[in-house]
Amino acid sequence: MFPKSLVYYEARVVFGATALLPTLVIPVFAVITSLSRQVDQPSIDQFVQAFEVILPLAAGLSATHLMTIEREEAFDALRNSYPEPSWCVPVVRTLGTLWLLVLSVLLGISSFAILYGLTDFWTAIAPALPPALYLIGLVLLVGNVTQSNWLTVALLLGYWFMEYQQRGRITQHLFLFDNTFRLPTVSYALNRWLLIGFAALFIALNVVVSIIRRRGLRFTLKRLTTVGQ
Numbered sequence: 001m002f003p004k005s006l007v008y009y010e011a012r013v014v015f016g017a018t019a020l021l022p023t024l025v026i027p028v029f030a031v032i033t034s035l036s037r038q039v040d041q042p043s044i045d046q047f048v049q050a051f052e053v054i055l056p057l058a059a060g061l062s063a064t065h066l067m068t069i070e071r072e073e074a075f076d077a078l079r080n081s082y083p084e085p086s087w088c089v090p091v092v093r094t095l096g097t098l099w100l101l102v103l104s105v106l107l108g109i110s111s112f113a114i115l116y117g118l119t120d121f122w123t124a125i126a127p128a129l130p131p132a133l134y135l136i137g138l139v140l141l142v143g144n145v146t147q148s149n150w151l152t153v154a155l156l157l158g159y160w161f162m163e164y165q166q167r168g169r170i171t172q173h174l175f176l177f178d179n180t181f182r183l184p185t186v187s188y189a190l191n192r193w194l195l196i197g198f199a200a201l202f203i204a205l206n207v208v209v210s211i212i213r214r215r216g217l218r219f220t221l222k223r224l225t226t227v228g229q
Helices: 004-014 017-036 044-063 076-080 090-118 122-145 149-166 186-228
Strands: none
Touching: 004 044, 004 076, 004 090, 017 044, 044 090, 044 122, 044 149, 090 186, 122 149, 122 186
């Protein structure tokens, strides 16, 4: 298995402050709406809308830095020299983002349960999970390709804002918020399955990109060593 030092390093990266802070977005939203008293007792549809719009953004923000941190800390060359499988980093980081997604969901439903008495948890969160997984996969892939946290954050915020403003007119069958802003020409079931399918595709491509990059670096180092001899 992996050395304890590497496990500790991965835990610090995945569960550091940068990743954990976005999990508080939904609880903060719940507190603000409670204090503003705009709605005394929201309906289940309002809970569903809150989760579908906010959870994907929170989940994406938790993942933006996970595939870029080695490059930004000038640690990538050393990390690539570790005796570990090429798929290790993207797989571990993906699993980490899924745990962060679970944490964000738990904090969100706990906040709404305490403040508003929400009890139908699955109904509230189910529509939000496919778009959250989609943005997680997209963010991990973009971060790996660009190796820039700032570019990844900009793309995430721009994509989310475009979806919210355009109401799916551009993305159509891949519209993130099709439950909240239903498109009459789009099958809701197909929409959700497409989001899940593309999420899986992005995650797989993220692994492929990592393998190609690591093998390319090893080939380059081998060539340099040969030339030096």
